[in-house]
Amino acid sequence: MVTIEEALRIVEDQNISLKSETKPLENSLGYALATNTVSPFDVPEFDNSAMDGYALCGLYQEYQLVGEVAAGDSKEILMKDGKAVRIFTGAKVPQNTTAVMMQEKTTVKASTLFLDEMPKSGQNIRKKGGQLTEGQAVFEKGHVLNPPSLALMGSLGLESLDVFSKPRVNIITTGNELVKPGKSKTEGQIYESNSYAIAGALEQFGFKHHQKTQIQDDFEATKTGIKTALESCDVLIISGGISVGDYDFVKQSLEENGVNELFYKVFQKPGKPLYFGRKDNQFVFALPGNPASSLTCFYVYVLPLLQKFSGYETTGLPTYQFPIKHAYENRFGRPSFLKAAVIDGKVEILDGQGSSMIQSMAKGNALAFIDDGEVLKEGDLIKCKLIS
Template structure:
């Protein structure tokens, strides 16, 4: 059995063989850059107006209006001292302009412009290179592309990007007692839910489950299903069958398929019977079958591996500290991840902490972490990972 820290160190230290792809800009949201992006030119590439108004030559209260410059105009406009031109947001500012005055602080009579206040040198002019200079690092390798990133890259004139592809993920759920939702259920059976929860968690963080299988608690069937999945997947997630019962065949089936155990069992609650292994450039997780345990292990352990494979530099959900809304003492026999809800008032540990209870996780939005025997008073800060 390993500690939480040892398990995470094992996962984060794994070398991965991620694939680099060149994709159109509209297809790279959520992917990580495989190389740095540097500015190919100054940004802005010319002095331009920050607002609709008038470009002024000299600093006075009265000017003669001699023309207009619209956004996109490429002509050079020369201004003499005391002259002004109507200008629009984003338009190129004449080289001799001293400032731009917003139109709300002006009055026009014929071709004469009157200002409500004295302009200041350089006001409302976006200077060439003020945001980025040619050759400057814009985004580092490993940056995960968000909508703003796409806009930034597009503003640099780039329409294709080199990114790191995400892993191909397969999932297997095990259990004789499992029945697919929508089918009739007999006494002693339960509806299978972990595949929906894990697939949803994958999608929440930008990943997809390419294949899902459900197998009975049968060694040969489990072994063959793992073999079939590992023919094409990068990461295999198995739910259930990893404990020490007479019908828990997953660990043996993984190892007979050539998967090398990296750790088995973590000193924590819930999710103690967690397995992590590797076969060449493939990885396998075997998660506990109880729904809350399975999801907890996904958020804490599976996600960092998927992120590393995908080229992310920040691995795992970040920790935050929130004031606890009530007293709490960890009476469990292990360090624990607790289903919690965080609001503007702080964090609340929810009822229903059993590993089979998923309603409390559905109503919550965080996992709070408490060490073995740790005690909290109302208002104490507690560590949490936000899961939704």
Template sequence: MISIEEALNCIESQQNIFKTEVKPLQEVLGFALSEDILAPFDMPAFDNSAMDGYALCGLHQQYTIVGEIAAGDTSNFVLEDGDAVRIFTGAKVPANASAVMMQEKTKVEGVNLFLDEMPKAGLSIRKKGAELQKGQLVLQKGHVLNPSSMGLIASLGMDKVKVFSKPRIHMITTGNELVKPGQPKLEGQIYESNSFAIAGALEQFGFQCAQQQQVKDDFEETKKSIQKSMETCDVLILSGGISVGDYDFVKQSLEENGVQELFYKVFQKPGKPLYFGRRGDQFVFALPGNPASSLTCFFIYVLPLLQKWSGHSNLGLPWYAFPLQHTYENKFDRPSFLKARIASDGVEILDGQGSSMIQSMALGNALAFVELGQNFKKGDLIKCKLIS
């Protein structure tokens, strides 16, 4: 059995053969850049107006209007002192313009323009290169693309981006007691839920489960299902069958399929019987069958591996510290990840901390972490990871 820190270090130290691909810009949300992006030109590429108003030559309160410039107009106006042109937001400002005055602070009588106040030099002019200069680093390799960065890349004239590929993920749930939702169940059976929770968590963080299957607690069936999945997947996630009971066949089945165990069992609660292994460039997680344990292990351990495989520069959910709304004593015999809810006035440790209890996780939005024997007073800061 290893510590939480040792388990995380093992995951983060794995060396991958990263795969890259070129994707259309509209398809790269959530992908990580596989190369730096440099500005191909100054941005803005030319001095332009930040307002609808008038571009002014010289600093006065009265001008003669000599024309109009719309956004996209490529004309080159040359103004003389005392001249003004009607101009619109984003339009190219004449080279010798001193300022742009917004239209709300002007009055027009024929071709005469009167200002309510004296303009200041450079007012409302977006200068060439003010945001980015040609050759400047725009986004760094490993940056995970979000809507804003997609818009930024589009503004650079790029319609394709080189990114790290995401892993092909398969999932297998095991258990004789499991029944698919929507089907009748008998006494002693339960509805299978882990595949829905894990698939949802994958999607929440920008990944997809390419294939799901459910198998009985049978060694040969489990072994064959793992063999078939590992023909095409990059990461295999199993749920259940990883403990030491008479019907837990996952660990042996993985060994039979040539998977090298990297660690098995972590000194934590919930999720002690967690398995992590590797075969070549493929990775395997065998998660506990209890719903809260399974989902907790996904957030803490599976997610960082998926992010590392995908070229992310930052791995795992970040830690935050929030004041506790009440006293808390950790009576568990291991360091614990606790289902919690964060609100504006702090964090609450929820009832229903059992590893089979998922309602408290559904009602919460965080995992709070407590060390073995650690106690808290109301108002003490407690470490948390936001999970929704």
């Protein structure tokens, strides 16, 4: 058995052969860049207006209007002192423009422009190269592309990007008692739910499962199911069958398939019977069968590996400290990840902390960590991993 810290360190220390691919810009959200990016030109490429209004030559309160420039116009206008042109947001400012005055602070009579206040030199002009200059670093390798990143890359004219590939993930659920939702069940059976939670968690963080399989608690079926799943994935996630019961065949089946154990069992609650193994550049997590345990282990251990596999520089859930809303004592005998809700900057530990209870996790937005035997008073800080 290992500690939480040891387990996390083992996951983090894995050397992974990253793969890269070229993806269209519109399909690159959530991917990490595989190369450094520099700007191919100045951004903006030309001085342009920050708003609808009037481009002014000289600093006066009265100008003669001599034309108009719309966004996208390529015509060149050379203004003279005391002249002004109507201009629109994003339009290239004419030569000799001193400032742009927003239209709300102007009055036009015939061809004469009157200003409500004196302009300041350079106001409302976006200068060439004001955001980026040609050759300037934009993003470093490993930057995870978010919507603003895509906007910036698009503004640089890049229609495709070199990114690190995300891992192919397969999911196996085990258990004779499990029945697919929508099917009829008999006494002693339950509806299978863990695969939906795991698939949903994958999608929540920008990953997808390639294959989802349910197998019975039978050694040969388990061994064959694992062999088949490993033929088409980088990461295999198994739910159930990893404890020490008479019908738990996952650990032995992994050994039969050449998977090397990296750790088995973690001193924590929930999720003690957690397995992590490796076969060449493939990884296997065997999660406990209880729903809350399974999902907790995914958030804490599986997600960081998936992100590392994807070339992310920073991995894992964002973690912060918040004051606890009420007194709480850990009486579980192990360091614990607690279902919690962070509301208005304070943490509430929710009812229903059992490893089979998923409703409280569904209503919460965090996993609060409390050490073995730790006693907290109202207002004490508690570490929380935010899950939504």
